[in-house]
Amino acid sequence: MKAILFLACAMAVSAQAQSPKVLVVGIDGIRSDQLARASTPHIDA
Numbered sequence: 001m002k003a004i005l006f007l008a009c010a011m012a013v014s015a016q017a018q019s020p021k022v023l024v025v026g027i028d029g030i031r032s033d034q035l036a037r038a039s040t041p042h043i044d045a
Contacts, residue, residue, distance in 0.1 A: 025043070
């Protein structure tokens with residue numbers, strides 16, 4: 001019974017590990033035209 005429970009937990013963890021990750025970046029106090037003039041290739045992507 002413990003083996004079945006362990007297997008079910010391991011499968012649940014591996015299924016969650018494959019979900020895509022999202023990072024939200026908020027920049028407060030900067031105007032949009034200032035951000036457009038700056039060299040920000042990672043933010044622009």
